[in-house]
Amino acid sequence: MADCQECTLEVLDVPEDIDEDILNLYFENQRRSGGGSLVSLEKRGSQAFVVFADPETALRVISKSHILCGKTLTLRRKPPEDSRKLLLRGLHPETPMDYVELYLENITRMASETDFKLDEVSKKHLNGVKVTLERVECTDSILVSNITPALTEDVLELYFGSSRSGGADVVSVSMLGDGCAKVSFKDVKSVDSVLQKSHTFQNTDLVVEPYFHFLHALVDQASSGAHNGQGLLSDGNQTQPQIPDVSQPSVDSLLNQVSPSTNTSTVAAPEPTIPEQSHVFVSVTDASRYQLISLSKITEDLKKAHPKFDIILAGDGVQIKGPDQIEAERLKNKVLEFLTGIVQDHMTNDPLRVEFLERDDVKKRLELSLKMLPSIYGVSNGTVIVTSSSRIAAKQAHDLIESQISQFTLPMVSEYESMVLSEEWENFRMSLDFCSVKVSDTVITVVTLSEMEKDIQAKIVEFLNTPRQKETILSMESGKLKFLHLHHQDLLADMGEIQGEPGVCQLAAEILTDVIGSVLTRKIVVKNPGICRFLMDEEGSSLLAEMTAKFQVYIDMTKVHWEPLEDKDILELAWNMMPCQNFQRSSRQGVSGGLPNGSTSAHIEEAKKMLAVLGSDFNPQHSTLESTNIDPVDLYSSLGHQSESEDEDNQPQVLQVPDPQTSSLPAITYSLDEDASLLLAIQMSMETNQKTDTEDIQMALELSKSMSIPNENTLLEKGVEMSLEESIKSCNTAEIVVYANYSHDLARVDIALGKKVGLRRHEEKVENRNLRKLSVYQKRCIKLIERKHAVEIIIQGTTATLNGFKDYVSAAILDLENILRRTEHIMSDSEILKSIEWVWFEPGSTTSIAYPPEATVFIENAWKLRQKKIDILLNNQPCTVDFQKMEEHCSGAGKSVAIKRMMMNTEDLYTADTDEDYSLLSCMPEVSAVNTDSEEFNNVVEKLNNKLLWNQYRLKKVSIEQSSTEPQVERILYHGTSETSVKEICIHGFNRSFCGKNATVYGQGVYFAVNACLSVLDTYSPPNADGYKYIFVAKVLTGDFTVGRHEIRAAPLKENSSIPVRYHSVTDQISSPSLFVIFNDTQAYPEYLITCKKTYKH
Secondary structure, eight states: OHHHHHHEEEEESOOTTOOHHHHHHHHHOHHHHSOOOEEEEEEETTEEEEEESSHHHHHHHHTSOEEETTEEEEEEEOOOEEEEEEEEEOOOTTOOHHHHHHHHHHHHHHSOSSOOOHHHHTTSEETTEEOEEEEEEOOSEEEEESOOTTOOHHHHHHHHTSGGGTOOOEEEEEEEETTEEEEEESSTHHHHHHHTSOEEETTEEEEEEEOOHHHHHHHHHHHHOOGGGOOOOOOTTOOOOOOOBOOOSOHHHHHHHHSGGGOOOSSOOOOSSOOSOEEEEEEOOOHHHHHHHHHSSHHHHHHHHOTTSEEEEETTEEEEEESOHHHHHHHHHHHHHHHHHOEEEEEOOOHHHHHHHHSHHHHHHHHHHHTTTTEEEEEETTEEEEEESSHHHHHHHHHHHHHHEEEEEEEOOHHHHHHHTSHHHHHHHHHOSSEEEEEOSSEEEEEEEGGGHHHHHHHHHHHHHSOOOOOOOOOOOHHHHHHHHHHOHHHHHHHHTOOSOHHHHHHHHHHHHHHHHHOEEEEEEEEOTTHHHHHHSHHHHHHHHHHHHHHTEEEEOTTOOOOOOOSSOHHHHHHHHSOOEEEOOOTTTOSSOOOOOOOHHHHHHHHHHHHHHHHHHOOOOOOOOOOOOOOOSSGGGOOOSOOOOTTOTTOOOBOOOOOGGGSOOOOOOOOHHHHHHHHHHHHHHHOOSOOOHHHHHHHHHHHHHHHHSOOHHHHHHHHHHHHHHHHHHHHTEEEEEEEESSHHHHHHHHHHHHHHHHHHEEEEEEEOGGGGSOOHHHHHHHHHHHHHHTOEEEEETTEEEEEEEHHHHHHHHHHHHHHHHHTTTOOOHHHHHHHEEEEEEOTTOOOEEEOOHHHHHHHHHHHHTTOSEEEEEETTEEEEEETTTTEEEETTTTEEEEEEEEEOOHHHHOOOOOGGGOOTTTTOTTEEEOOTTSGGGGTOSEEEOOHHHHHHHHHHHHHHHHHOOSSOOEEEEEEEEOHHHHHHHHHHOOOGGGTTSSOOTTOSSEEEESSHHHHTSTTTSOOOTTSEEEEEEEEEEOOSEEEOOTTOSSOOBOTTOSSOOBOSEEESOSSSOSEEEESOGGGEEEEEEEEEEOOOOO
16 A cells, blocks of 8 residues: 555646546656656546556656646645545435444444454445445645635735745635635645644634535535536535544544544534525526526426425526425436536528627517527627527527528619618618618628518618719818819819719719818918018919929918008108197196086096096006017127117117017006095195185096096007007918828928028118117107018117018118108107207296196107197197197187297207217116226226126136136237127127137137237227227136137147146237137126227328
8 A cells, every 4th residue: 555655646737638648648758757657547627646657657757847738737646545534425414413423433343453444334324324434535725714805816825825824835726605715735734734723814713624525526616617507506504524533543542533522523513403494506607598597487397396495596597495405406406407408509691691680679579489499599700509498499499590581682783883882871771670781793682581571672672763862061171172173173073073873972972071081281380571471472472373383282371461551651650650649737737727616526526427438438458568589690789688768778679569468467447436536635635725616626636537547648559559569470470271182292382482481581781870769759660661561670779670571671771761861850858858848828928838848749749740730638638739820729628829849048958969978888787987087088988897797707717827827817808899799798798609700710719809909990890880889898818828720619628738628718829919719708808898980081
């Protein structure tokens, strides 16, 4: 027996597709498995037992790893027999446990003290039934119960594979249901280690006991389900067979273990009473089999034959419940017999018939007929499967289905061809019940129910022979429609000949839909001064037509707008755009007359009415006008952030106004009762002089109205300015949409259009000293020139740069020069107030009363422009100033007063700037004029004081002094520049990034001359329109220097240095340099600015 044990191996996890023959061949092959001669091989499910001829072969086999048919096999020695347990088979279910114990005591006394023969024990009967005793092998598995849903197979494997549980290598974990699981170990000794410990995991006490396949087979089968549709028993109240522990080799110890007081059965013995109810469940997982049971009468028949049992369909199986366990098992067997008798027949049909049988309406109709057999059918993967309770029933179901189906064909005549291609045919076909239709080139095949064949055929023939008209509307963008008319004329012409037949019309509509869907679009936005005007003019239209024909595209210009400005004189048009001015003056200076006497409340009501009228007609929105930044091409000629203040003369002016939507303040709201009453009370209470009630009330009302009404002039002025700016902006941006068949055509149009426009862009400059100081009116005139000619005008100092298309720029230059010439006599506001005074006279009085300063400026500008009459508001009263009659007429009061233009004293009048006072930097806070009595005045005109640049320069000087070998690291040098670069240098310093403006012979940096005579040359300091030149006197950190080269962008490295160190600057020659070039912006500080002018001696 020992030798047999040593020669036997157990194979685990054997796949189902590997049979005993393959295992025999494998273990007999010494090269593959290390095996040899076999005594026997037996496969039991997923296990196999192999007995070799000698122990050495078994030892050699178990020492190797084994892979067969791609699957890994696990081998171990066969578990030894458990000497403490015997298996008693064949017990009657009603045998009490006391009888079993007496029986065991009886037969064991008959045996020898060392052993007893099992075959002799089997001759004894128990309770009239023959029983057998078998030896039990040590189990390699345990049964774990009281498992919560949180304990999954993975968790159980980790737990029982750890030392905490006493386990070792876990082979597998199987969930058995009802809170139980089977855990199998590689070594049977692990089971004893696990059973000796108590197990608590996640606050749950686990119940662990040995697992024997002969005791728990029913549990396994219930959890795994039945194969081939057979239901398996799962009885929660079933009494399991008991195995009393029988120790060997002594009989005395055996008797002690089987005595009633020391019974240590594997499972506790139940009470000797029969359970009141027995439950059996037959699992039916196949849907078709379950449906067939529900259609059959098996459950009703069994229930009638066994009224004490409840037999019902529950969940996914049949539940049997009754008082007798044995009878319940018999009923279960009958259900299983029914399930095993179920057959499935596969019907061969063509695809059209399969499609017909798969229809829900057809299936419901046929299942009513099949119910009596009983049978059902289903369609899977194009195959009709009939499921019946027997082979005969399956044949009957097959014949019944064939008899219910009818198939007929209609010839495909020419009249039908267009009909079956139409959308109406598809709708008609889908509307037919119990019918499947297939159309081929020659016939129309129809499958339907036999009883409905004539009706279906009549409907189809009637539909095919009834002519139908159809109209299809295809919606698309207007641009796509024009593209089709332009490049698909032949296709549209062919479509126009199609009439009548719905199928052909539908085909044409589908073709057109595909063509429309293939049309590609791209939106191209071109930003260029005057682009909209150019594209709408003859030259631009010709260019677009050329690209349309060349690239086979259509260019939609719907969003390109250009309206020519009305052909009027620019000066007159600009003046007409000026708002009617409203100026405040006291009632004593007005000519509107006194207010009639009345109560204070009456005056308040009058104030409220005036406020209400203005408030209802005008809802102001405050916005801030800021200059638009221009992308710089040259840092020294860029504008930066400029101020729009009229008082900052000499400032570069960019004539652009931002979008009014980008900057706004909350609108002013009024409370008429509160404002009028409060201001009236304040004014009357603060008046200390003794006045009449009429005068008090009148002044209070005037003050109330002036404080309650917003500055209408300012708001209206801004509104006009923003409207004009928006109009100019729209002229400079063109948005076109291109339609094409191919994406590369869209790209070619985009590139070609940008190139053509770029080649036609032109720029010219106009120099004029008057550009330095422009009034609001002059700025308005220049804006109108931009709008009229579709150009861009940028003012920088005394230079006006005009950008746009060449013809437009040339025409705009003429208008600009004309405006500057005609308005050169117009003085600035400050000059007007210093030299001119407009006054008026009370009727019958010779004492003049001066107009407010703002009114004086307005009237003087109108007089200079030779206006005959102007409208003006004085204290919200409409007035007219007549220059021919030299009088002011108040429309409200119906009175007129004389006016007069008076010149100031000659001493006051002499305020014109002299050439010596001319300074480009007079408005900058960092600049201070040098006293003419000081020593500095002999060399310079203006001294700069930029703290930021000076601090940066000082830090750089300290650094160079520490690293330089030259005794002199700082020099006073000169740098000539243009007028447009002066302010940029004063604010931001010298910038090497914009080198190359004048020369880069010795490197691409900032150049400084040793002598001023070099910087004063026109090449380096070009004069402005008035002949003035600008030279900076700068402190420059030259440090260590060497000879420069054209291509360098930084000072070169020193040749003899052990570490990479660069020179601080470069020069033209080492011995006597005439210039220096630096490559670091902080190495130079602009200290003085010389403003000079060439003079010629005769």
